[in-house]
Amino acid sequence: MGATPLPATYRFKRTMKQGDNLTILASLSGGTAASEITCAILLDGKEVKKETGRGVNAQAVPVYVIGQ
Structure with missing residues (x-):
């Protein structure tokens, strides 16, 4: 996958x-x-998890369990 201009927003709908x-x-x-890169998970418009990574090969990997 190629480079994505930032900031970027992706929206999708799933039944979970x-x-x-x-x-x-x-x-x-x-x-x-x-x-620095930050990635957030929003559930019904409300932020439920956010992670930030820093450095040369920074990664942000938020994980959210429905109902946690």
Whole structure:
């Protein structure tokens, strides 16, 4: 997958049940020591999980379990 201009927002709709999990990976390649990437999961418009990664190959991997 190619580079995506930031900030980027993706929206999708899924029917999920209690105990199902959602994991998202956002990453930077070729950044600097000062690079930072943040990825958030919103459920019905409310932020339920957010992670931030820093560094040259920064990754942010929020994981949310429905009903947690």
